Amino acid sequence: MPMPRDSATDQGTASDDQLLADYAAGRGGAAAEMTARFLPLAYRLAFRMLGQAADAEDVAQEAMLRLFRQAPGWQAGRARVGTWLYRVTANLCADQGRRRRLAPLEAADGVAAPGLPAEEALTDRARVAALHAAIATLPDRQRLALVLRHLEGLGNPEIAAIMEIGVEAVESLVARGRRRLAEVLAGRRAELGYGGEDD
Amino acid sequence: MTERRDDDMADLDRLFALARKRAPEPPPELVRRVGRAGVALQPAPARPGARAFWPRLLQGAGGWPGLGGMAAAGVVGLVFGLGGLIGPVAADEGAGAALSLLPGGASLEQPLLGAGDE
Numbered sequence: 476m477p478m479p480r481d482s483a484t485d486q487g488t489a490s491d492d493q494l495l496a497d498y499a500a501g502r503g504g505a506a507a508e509m510t511a512r513f514l515p516l517a518y519r520l521a522f523r524m525l526g527q528a529a530d531a532e533d534v535a536q537e538a539m540l541r542l543f544r545q546a547p548g549w550q551a552g553r554a555r556v557g558t559w560l561y562r563v564t565a566n567l568c569a570d571q572g573r574r575r576r577l578a579p580l581e582a583a584d585g586v587a588a589p590g591l592p593a594e595e596a597l598t599d600r601a602r603v604a605a606l607h608a609a610i611a612t613l614p615d616r617q618r619l620a621l622v623l624r625h626l627e628g629l630g631n632p633e634i635a636a637i638m639e640i641g642v643e644a645v646e647s648l649v650a651r652g653r654r655r656l657a658e659v660l661a662g663r664r665a666e667l668g669y670g671g672e673d674d
Numbered sequence: 675m676t677e678r679r680d681d682d683m684a685d686l687d688r689l690f691a692l693a694r695k696r697a698p699e700p701p702p703e704l705v706r707r708v709g710r711a712g713v714a715l716q717p718a719p720a721r722p723g724a725r726a727f728w729p730r731l732l733q734g735a736g737g738w739p740g741l742g743g744m745a746a747a748g749v750v751g752l753v754f755g756l757g758g759l760i761g762p763v764a765a766d767e768g769a770g771a772a773l774s775l776l777p778g779g780a781s782l783e784q785p786l787l788g789a790g791d792e
Binding site: 501505510518523528539606626658 | 679682683685686687689690692693694696697698699700701704705707708709711712713715716717718719720
């Protein structure tokens with residue numbers, strides 16, 4: 476899973492709440508640690524929702540600035556930092572999406588798989604790009620629910636908390652999103668290298 | 675038909691797994707920019723030896739016992755102060771009263787208070 480529930484749990488380092496407290500107390504290095512821990516989360520979601528690196532950078536940076544400003548007033552245990560940041564990032568993406576029309580995804584940029592042979596890496600890149608392009612055709616809420624569930628690896632209750640809807644509504648959004656994606660990608664199975672023997 | 679749909683879903687799950695493995699990462703310049711912004715926004719650490727105003731005031735007053743004593747003294751002072759205000763008003767109320775010492779002598783009246791001054 477790209478984003479553990481508490482990103483520090485498995486690392487033996489300070490918990491997310493403790494890290495924010497350290498930052499608020501002025502501990503040196505806390506800002507860099509927060510950046511390393513939380514910026515990838517905000518950037519991944521923004522990139523997958525908006526499909527443009529430049530927009531994703533703007534949104535991720537703004538989300539992080541809000542987290543820095545929030546840290547001194549953060550109440551430990553009331554909410555999970557990751558959940559809060561996902562929600563803020565999703566809201567910023569919605570704002571950004573309203574300002575700009577969804578642009579073609581740049582899924583191939585900056586996501587080369589290290590260590591893979593060139594041909595295989597190219598195929599993988601094309602597959603991921605095709606998936607992201609198909610995701611971009613989904614309605615906003617289906618796209619968000621599906622990205623959080625299948626690309627960020629979150630559970631439905633946490634997605635419900637992020638989207639401020641019920642768990643059943645999340646399940647419905649994810650199921651509809653999957654069906655629609657499967658339909659969109661069904662005509663490209665051979666191109667994507669899947670199920671070639673059926674075609 | 676159902677088998678084909680199952681195949682589609684299985685393909686989709688493989689694509690999700692691939693996309694998770696190839697997650698986009700923030701560019702190094704963005705990481706540096708956000709890190710610098712974080713440092714700029716970070717509250718300054720508390721100076722060693724510098725304590726907040728109220729704890730220092732409390733300590734200067736002798737701690738909680740000292741503060742309790744001051745509060746009690748204040749209440750006592752308030753009571754005396756209010757008593758001092760109420761007393762003269764009561765006395766003034768009688769300042770205009772007069773006592774006639776002579777039977778039927780309305781012309782000779784002695785003020786009840788302050789008579790010894792004249």
